[in-house]
Amino acid sequence: MVGAIAVTFVGYGRVLKRPQPWFAEKFHLPTQRDLDLRIVSGPAIFGVGWGLAGFCPGPALTALGFGSSAAIMFVAAMLAGMSVARWLAGRPSLSRIATSADPL
Secondary structure (H helix, E strand, C coil): CHHHHHHHHHHHHHHCCCCCCCCCCCCCCCCCCCCCHHHHHHHHHHHHHHHHHCCCHHHHHHHHHHCCHHHHHHHHHHHHHHHHHHHHHHCCCHHHHHHHCCCC
């Protein structure tokens, strides 16, 4: 991980000194710096799942080839979690419902 961070740190420093990217008109960098529940809870759930199961998603998919029951259960739970997360993201939040109601 430290090696990847070092390479990325050097790479970003060099790339962002260029006037523009090779295959685009401009750099598209994130501008939002606010932390919200999704930004904190998503990685936390990922870490807990990884710690409990002992699998990261990539190696879990590879382990399916061995027919490991642990990998099968992990991938099934991962797909279910992804489906629930997508469903939750598509629902309007309570604050949006409360503020979008037009007074008569």
